[in-house]
Amino acid sequence: MTRFRYFLWGVVGVTAALFGLFAYQLSQPKDEFVESAMIGETIPAFDLPPAVEFRPGLSSANLADGKPKLLNVFASWCVPCRAEAPYLDELERRGAEIVAVAIRDRPQDVSAFLEIYGNPFSRIGSDEISAVQLSIGSSGVPETFVIDGSGVITYQHIGDIRAADVPMLLAKLQEAGA
Amino acid sequence: MRKLLVLILLAIAVPLAAQDSLPPAPYAYQQLDDPALEAKATELMHTLRCLTCQSQSIADSDAPMAGDMRHQVRTRILAGEEPEEIRAWLVDRYGDYISYSPEVSSTTWPLFAIPVLILLGVAFILRGRLRGAK
Amino acid sequence: MIAEFGLVALWLAAALAGLQLLAGFLAARDGGSATAEGLALLVRPAAVVQALLCIASFLTLIYLFAVTDLSVKLVATSSHSDKPMIFKIAGAWGQHEGSMLLWVTVMAASGGLIALIERRLPERTMLATLAAQAFVGLGFYAFLLFSSNPFERLNPAPAEGAGLNPLLQDIGLAFHPPTLYFGYVGLSVAFSFVVGALLTRQVTPEFARVMRPWVLGAWIFLTIGITAGSYWAYYELGWGGWWFWDPVENASLMPWLAATALLHSASVLAARDALRAWTVMLGVVAFSMSMVGTFLVRSGILTSVHAFAVDPERGSFILALLTLYIGGALVLFALRANTVAEGERFSIMSREGALVINNVALSAILGIVLLGTLYPLLTEAFDVRVSVGPPYFNPVGAIFFLPMLAVLAVGPLLRWRKDSFARIKLPVAIVGAVFVAVLVLVLALADIGILPLLGLALSVAVAIASFQPMMGRSLRRLPLAVWGMVIAHFGVAVALFGMASDTAFQQERLVAANVGDVVEVGSWEARLDAVTPVSGPNWTAIEARMKLSYDGGAEREARPQARSFWSPPQETSEVALLTRWNGQLYVAIGNQAQDGRWQLRLWWKPFVTFIWYGGLLIALGGVLALIGRVATDVRRRVAAGKIAQRKAEEAS
Numbered sequence: 001m002t003r004f005r006y007f008l009w010g011v012v013g014v015t016a017a018l019f020g021l022f023a024y025q026l027s028q029p030k031d032e033f034v035e036s037a038m039i040g041e042t043i044p045a046f047d048l049p050p051a052v053e054f055r056p057g058l059s060s061a062n063l064a065d066g067k068p069k070l071l072n073v074f075a076s077w078c079v080p081c082r083a084e085a086p087y088l089d090e091l092e093r094r095g096a097e098i099v100a101v102a103i104r105d106r107p108q109d110v111s112a113f114l115e116i117y118g119n120p121f122s123r124i125g126s127d128e129i130s131a132v133q134l135s136i137g138s139s140g141v142p143e144t145f146v147i148d149g150s151g152v153i154t155y156q157h158i159g160d161i162r163a164a165d166v167p168m169l170l171a172k173l174q175e176a177g178a
Numbered sequence: 179m180r181k182l183l184v185l186i187l188l189a190i191a192v193p194l195a196a197q198d199s200l201p202p203a204p205y206a207y208q209q210l211d212d213p214a215l216e217a218k219a220t221e222l223m224h225t226l227r228c229l230t231c232q233s234q235s236i237a238d239s240d241a242p243m244a245g246d247m248r249h250q251v252r253t254r255i256l257a258g259e260e261p262e263e264i265r266a267w268l269v270d271r272y273g274d275y276i277s278y279s280p281e282v283s284s285t286t287w288p289l290f291a292i293p294v295l296i297l298l299g300v301a302f303i304l305r306g307r308l309r310g311a312k
Numbered sequence: 313m314i315a316e317f318g319l320v321a322l323w324l325a326a327a328l329a330g331l332q333l334l335a336g337f338l339a340a341r342d343g344g345s346a347t348a349e350g351l352a353l354l355v356r357p358a359a360v361v362q363a364l365l366c367i368a369s370f371l372t373l374i375y376l377f378a379v380t381d382l383s384v385k386l387v388a389t390s391s392h393s394d395k396p397m398i399f400k401i402a403g404a405w406g407q408h409e410g411s412m413l414l415w416v417t418v419m420a421a422s423g424g425l426i427a428l429i430e431r432r433l434p435e436r437t438m439l440a441t442l443a444a445q446a447f448v449g450l451g452f453y454a455f456l457l458f459s460s461n462p463f464e465r466l467n468p469a470p471a472e473g474a475g476l477n478p479l480l481q482d483i484g485l486a487f488h489p490p491t492l493y494f495g496y497v498g499l500s501v502a503f504s505f506v507v508g509a510l511l512t513r514q515v516t517p518e519f520a521r522v523m524r525p526w527v528l529g530a531w532i533f534l535t536i537g538i539t540a541g542s543y544w545a546y547y548e549l550g551w552g553g554w555w556f557w558d559p560v561e562n563a564s565l566m567p568w569l570a571a572t573a574l575l576h577s578a579s580v581l582a583a584r585d586a587l588r589a590w591t592v593m594l595g596v597v598a599f600s601m602s603m604v605g606t607f608l609v610r611s612g613i614l615t616s617v618h619a620f621a622v623d624p625e626r627g628s629f630i631l632a633l634l635t636l637y638i639g640g641a642l643v644l645f646a647l648r649a650n651t652v653a654e655g656e657r658f659s660i661m662s663r664e665g666a667l668v669i670n671n672v673a674l675s676a677i678l679g680i681v682l683l684g685t686l687y688p689l690l691t692e693a694f695d696v697r698v699s700v701g702p703p704y705f706n707p708v709g710a711i712f713f714l715p716m717l718a719v720l721a722v723g724p725l726l727r728w729r730k731d732s733f734a735r736i737k738l739p740v741a742i743v744g745a746v747f748v749a750v751l752v753l754v755l756a757l758a759d760i761g762i763l764p765l766l767g768l769a770l771s772v773a774v775a776i777a778s779f780q781p782m783m784g785r786s787l788r789r790l791p792l793a794v795w796g797m798v799i800a801h802f803g804v805a806v807a808l809f810g811m812a813s814d815t816a817f818q819q820e821r822l823v824a825a826n827v828g829d830v831v832e833v834g835s836w837e838a839r840l841d842a843v844t845p846v847s848g849p850n851w852t853a854i855e856a857r858m859k860l861s862y863d864g865g866a867e868r869e870a871r872p873q874a875r876s877f878w879s880p881p882q883e884t885s886e887v888a889l890l891t892r893w894n895g896q897l898y899v900a901i902g903n904q905a906q907d908g909r910w911q912l913r914l915w916w917k918p919f920v921t922f923i924w925y926g927g928l929l930i931a932l933g934g935v936l937a938l939i940g941r942v943a944t945d946v947r948r949r950v951a952a953g954k955i956a957q958r959k960a961e962e963a964s
Contacts, residue, residue, distance in 0.1 A: 004589060008646035011593075015600075015642055018686070019635050025613045025689055026627050034229050034697070037273045104200045104242055129203035130246035137271035139229035140243075201906045207913075209822050220820065225703045233558050235701070238551040240883070240902070278701025285696045292683055293708050296676045300712075303672055304660070 033158040036137030036145075043071075043151050044135040048125025051102040051110045058099050058125030064151030068176040070169065071145040072100040072121065073133055076113035078141040084160035085117035091166055092120035096173055099123040101132055103141055144169065148176035205252035206245030219252050222261040225278045226251070226268065235278060315384050318372030319463040322413075325365035325420060326453035329446040332358040332423075336443030340512060343436045352435065355442050356427040362449075363424025370404075370417040373462055377404040383469035386410065386462050390475040402486030403475065408610070408626065409462035414490060416452045418497045422526070423449065426501070432522055434514060441508025448500055451633040459629055484544050491537040492564060496602035498530025499571060503641070506595035510644055513651045515588045520581035523595070525941055527578055530598075531571040532934035538564055539927030550885030550900045552818070552915045554923060555811075557705045559614040562685040563605035566678055570598035573674040576667050584728055586655035586664055590671060592645060600638045601678070607631055614689060659730040666723025673716035680708050710763055717770045717808070720801060721777035739780045747773035760816035767812030775805035792940025800933025807926025813895075813919040824909035834916030835863040836897055838870075843901075843910055851877045853886070856901040856910065860890060872901045896920050 043060050050057040063069060072088060074081040092098055100121040102110050110124065127133055136145065136153065146155035146169065155172045157165060210216040223237035228244040236244040236251075254264050268276050280286045332355055339352035376384050377400050380393045390410075391403045405414040423445045430438065456462070505523040509515045541564065546554040555561065574594040580587045608614050611627025645652075658664040684700040691698050721743050725736045733740075751769040754760065778801035782790060821833040831838045842857040853875040859867045870888035877884070890897040895918040902911030 005646060005649040008642070008649050012639070012642045012646055015638060019631065019639070021686075021690060021693060022607065022611075022613065022631050022634075023628075024693060026611060026624050026631065028693075030612070034272055034275055037269070037271055104246075106200060128200055129249055130243055131250065133243075134247065134250055134268075135271065139272065202903070202911075207822050207902060207911045208824065209820070225701060227699050227701075234556070238549060238553050238556070240550070240885070273697060275697040275699050278699045279703030280698055280700055285691055285694075286687075286698055289683065289687055289700065289704065293676075293680055293711070296679050297711070300672050300676055304669065 034139040035158070036139075036153070036156045038137040038153050039156055041153060043147060043153055046125075046132045046135060048101065048127055048132060051100075051105060051124040051126035052107055052114065053111075055119075055121060055124045058101060058123045060151060062099065062123060063147045064149070066149040067097060068146065068148045068154075068173050070096050070098045070173065071136075071147050072098055073103060073138050073141055073143045073145070074100055075103045075105050075141045076109040077105070078103075080160035081113075081142045082117055084142055084162075085120075087161040087163060087166050088120045089118045091161070091169060094166070094170060096170060097122055099125075101125050101127050103127050103130055103133055146172045146176050200242075202242065202245040203249035205249040205256075207248075208252075210252055210256055215255050216252075218261055219248075219255045222255075222264060223248055223251055226265070227276050227278055229272065229276065314372060315376060315381065315463040315465065318369045318376070319461070321365045321369040321372065322453070322457065322463075325362045325369065325416075326450065326457060328358045328362040328365065329420075329449045329453060332362065332446035333443050333450060336439045336446060340436050340440040340443060340508075343439075352439055355439055359420075359427035359442055359445070360424045362446075363420045363427075366417040366420035370413055373410060373413060374401055374404045376463075377401060377410075380473060382471075382473055383465055383467070385464040385466040388466050388470050388473050390473070392473040392475050395475075395481065398483070399481045399486065402483075405490060406486065408623075409456070409460040411489060411493065412452065412456050412460050413462050415493050415497060416449065416456060418494060419445075419449055419452065419500060422497055422501045423504075430522060432518055433508075434512065437508050437512045437514045437519070439508075440511040441504050444507035444511070445501070445504040448504060448637060451636060455629050455633065459625065484540065488537060488540055488544065491533050491540065495530045495532075495534035495537060495567065495571070496606070498526050498533065499567060499599045499602050501526040502530065502574065502595050503599035503637070506592050507641055507644065510592060510641075510648050510652070513648065515581075515592055515652050517582050517585045520578045520591060521945075524575070524578045524582060525938060525945075527571060527575050527598075528934055528938045528941065531568070531575055532931050532938065534564070534568040534571055535927060535931040535934060538568055539924050539931070542927070543924050547887055547889060548884070550887055551913070552820075552898045552917065554814075554920070557684070557700075557702050559685050560609055562681050563608045566681055566685075567598060567602040567605055569674050569678040569681065570594060570601045573671045573678070574598045576674075577671050580664050580667050581655070584656055584658070584664055586658055587668070587671070588655045589649070589652050590668075592652060594671070594675075596638065596641045596645065597675075597678075600634070601682075603630065603634045603637065604682075607634055608685075614685070656729075658728075661726065661733060662731050663723060663726045663728045666719050666726055669719045670716055670723065673712045673719070676712040677709050677716075680712070681705065684708075706763060710766075714766055714770060717774055717804070720804065721774050724778075724781040724797060724801070739777070739783070743773045743777045743780070746776055758816065764812040764816035767808055768816065771805045771809035771812060775802055775809070778802040778805060792943065793937045794940075796933040796935070796937025796940060798933070799936060800930045803926045803929025803931075803933055805926070806922050806929055807924075810919050810922030810924075810926060813922070814917045817918045818920075819916040821912075821914045823912050823914075824905045824907075825912050826909050831912060831914060833897070833914045834918075836914070836916055837861055837864075838899070838912075838914060840910065840912065846873065848875075851875045854901065854904075856899075856912065858888070858899065860897065860899075862892060862897075870897075870899050872899045874901050874903070891921060894918060 043063055045060045047059040048057050063071065070091065088098060098120050100123070102124055105126065105128075107126070110126075125132065138145075138156075140158070142160055144157040144161060145153050148154050154176045157169065161169065210219060220237065224235050226236045226247065228234045228236045228239040228241055228247070230241045230243045231239050234244075236247045251264055254267075255261070265277055265279070274280065274283070274285065280289055282290055335351040335354040335358065339348045339355065342348045376387050377391055378397065380387060380391055380400065382388045386407065386409050390407045391400055395403065403410075405411045423442065426445075427442055433441070502523050505519060505526070509519045541561070542554050545556070546552070574591065577587045577591045577594055581591045607627060607630045610630060611624060613627065660668075684705055687700055688698055722736065722740055725739055747769050750772045751765065754765055754768055778798055781794065782798060819834045821831055823829075823831050825831055825840045827840055827842055829840050831840070838858050838860045840856060840858055844855055844857065846853050846855045853873040855871050855873045858870045858872075860870055861867045868890055870890055872888040873886040875884045875886055876882075885900050888899040890899070895916060898915040898917055900913040902913060904910055
């Protein structure tokens with residue numbers, strides 16, 4: 001019977017721990033983002049055709065040309081991508097080189113999008129089946145990756161870029177050797 | 179528990195704003211010709227999490243990204259890759275979160291240790307009962 | 313005015329619950345003294361009046377929804393004057409506040425009912441039970457009155473209500489949630505009996521007999537709720553799945569597992585005065601699981617399919633209640649452990665022995681479901697995200713589920729206390745032979761996975777075994793409770809057969825088809841005759857007109873739709889289901905490909921319907937057992953009344 005009582009106190013303990021966990025998780029903001037596991041890894045080889053006529057396509061070789069870059073994953077059909085457009089422009093004005101991958105997009109839609117919201121991109125690759133997106137562990141649009149000069153992913157920003165993210169991303173670029 | 183249903187309901191409802199204009203990738207809605215390969219792919223797809231829909235497998239979702247992931251899985255299977263290689267490839271990119279099939283690792287061992295403990299506990303209780311009986 | 317009436321009734325009910333708690337507790341503590349006697353007289357009436365007040369309050373809410381009183385915030389935000397009347401009324405419990413009021417009302421009604429009719433237990437135990445019931449109730453009253461007041465006014469009243477979401481106007485949606493609530497409330501009543509029995513040290517067979525109908529009732533509702541929820545997901549999600557091990561599904565499964573175990577252990581306690589501690593433990597666990605389930609769903613701390621606005625504040629409140637009830641009950645149990653003396657001993661080779669194995673296995677499965685559901689939550693606290701899904705739950709659960717089924721096949725044949733294997737050798741041999749025969753047969757004919765294979769063989773064996781307890785007994789004199797057991801066990805076999813068969817033999821066809829194309833899946837031939845746009849009150853859809861025939865038989869029509877709702881913008885799949893005795897054909901239409909062809913998805917799902925038939929059979933078994941038990945109780949009560957009357961007459 002004493003053994004049974006120890007068992008019961010054990011149950012009380014486990015239950016308390018469980019409720020503690022519940023309480024802790026209730027107090028935590030819910031993190032809905034799925035982070036890429038590719039941070040610190042070299043970007044996998046790819047070669048995307050141009051998404052629009054007036055910008056060249058994008059390949060992994062372009063990302064290992066010695067100069068750190070921002071890689072923006074976007075789409076013309078994505079609403080937050082419109083919201084972040086001014087900040088991408090600002091990043092470009094402040095010296096960042098930005099290349100992009102357009103996800104599941106048609107050339108005319110991308111052109112129209114860039115017409116309205118500006119074009120800070122030096123290269124835009126078209127990823128019609130999300131293959132590159134999957135290969136770098138990106139789970140949605142928009143996302144922005146920092147790539148160092150040798151093609152290694154050093155940082156991932158999930159969601160649209162807000163005003164406060166601009167200096168942060170510039171600093172990350174700096175860290176990556178710009 | 180109406181919310182239970184609302185939750186499920188919302189999961190199947192893809193917000194129109196996120197709709198893209200391209201047709202789905204070739205193998206998103208098309209089976210492989212070889213039934214054996216297709217079976218392999220289907221089994222794998224049921225154990226991969228759709229990243230944009232939360233709590234659904236890519237085999238149960240209309241989300242475009244789930245379609246693209248199905249295409250990846252089917253083309254890789256067709257190219258001769260084994261399901262577990264594809265799973266590993268995805269886990270390398272998204273972490274364990276993408277796979278519904280937890281592997282024994284430094285972060286998941288209790289998932290497997292605790293059932294073993296439960297099994298031992300069960301054996302212990304039943305043995306006690308057996309011995310206690312005259 | 314009307315809304316205020318409802319609110320006042322609710323406050324009065326809460327006050328009475330307070331009175332019931334205090335009077336019940338004090339009277340149970342100092343039983344015998346004059347004050348205690350006086351207080352004791354208050355308890356039962358308090359419970360009955362409280363029930364009436366809650367019912368009045370809930371009827372008020374229904375009235376407000378029926379007349380669409382838009383000055384009430386809840387009505388304005390979740391109803392609309394153009395809704396059909398049935399959905400106006402169902403809307404009363406269609407959101408958080410109303411559903412909590414329904415919960416409280418059913419709980420109070422149950423409390424009132426036991427206060428009114430239950431006289432079998434020692435009065436002190438009843439007082440403690442009713443005090444516990446009031447204690448649980450008070451928490452919910454506080455939740456309602458302080459953070460979820462359903463009668464809150466809105467000033468100025470809007471011209472029209474906001475809730476006309478037609479997606480939610482589904483008769484299944486209207487009645488599925490209350491079904492689960494009734495289950496949860498039944499378990500809360502069982503919990504109150506457990507606490508009352510613990511407080512007064514009366515964990516007796518009589519206690520089990522009194523508690524059992526409540527557990528049975530709860531279990532019936534949970535069974536129906538889960539079965540209906542599974543079917544709903546099946547036809548609504550559009551991809552043919554019927555169970556996903558989603559956290560929200562698991563949250564409804566866990567109380568069912570605990571209730572199933574409790575049901576069986578209460579039977580042992582009632583019949584044989586054994587398994588006292590188990591029964592108490594399971595009583596606490598079953599109610600805990602319904603609270604944990606509610607917490608997980610309402611707080612949204614788990615990654616479920618929750619694009620839905622869940623509310624952490626409500627989560628905090630439920631967690632506080634959970635801690636109070638469950639923590640309190642467990643500590644009480646630990647303190648009283650030595651007074652819950654071990655019951656009668658028995659041989660493992662006995663009915664009790666089999667039921668112990670059943671209990672342990674069910675508890676183990678419960679433990680695994682709980683672990684798998686909560687584990688991602690645990691690792692998230694350390695910033696690691698993992699997913700636990702079917703590849704984990706299926707095999708790990710099967711380790712305990714399959715042996716349990718084997719015991720289920722044999723257990724009902726055993727006698728209480730002690731039995732010998734020799735006595736039941738023949739029926740066991742028959743069942744074993746059937747199992748092996750099916751196993752070999754399936755192995756020879758088909759190449760399927762190990763789990764579906766074992767599932768098929770076991771389901772056939774259990775189906776036969778479930779009827780064996782009736783052998784050699786007069787069917788006419790067989791008690792209803794035994795009929796119930798037989799049917800429920802048979803239902804388990806039927807459901808398992810459906811699951812295994814669908815998993816093993818389902819055929820899938822995804823095609824892009826032109827109008828006029830013929831698609832084959834399984835023995836079906838499907839011809840796409842036309843694709844036309846159709847429209848409803850708030851949606852447009854493309855509808856495929858198809859003619860299908862099974863094995864060259866008569867043509868049947870199917871019209872699957874891909875619907876687009878515009879307010880709120882949502883796309884859903886309306887599948888077409890063609891049911892035959894041996895399965896269901898599941899047809900869904902997707903988008904149009906660029907070359908003009910249509911995406912069609914077809915599944916031939918052999919015997920998939922058995923899953924839900926099985927679930928309904930299980931519930932039916934429960935209903936028969938419940939009727940049988942209650943009828944016996946009533947007969948006993950009438951007989952006891954007559955004896956008492958005769959004695960009184962003789963004495964006078």
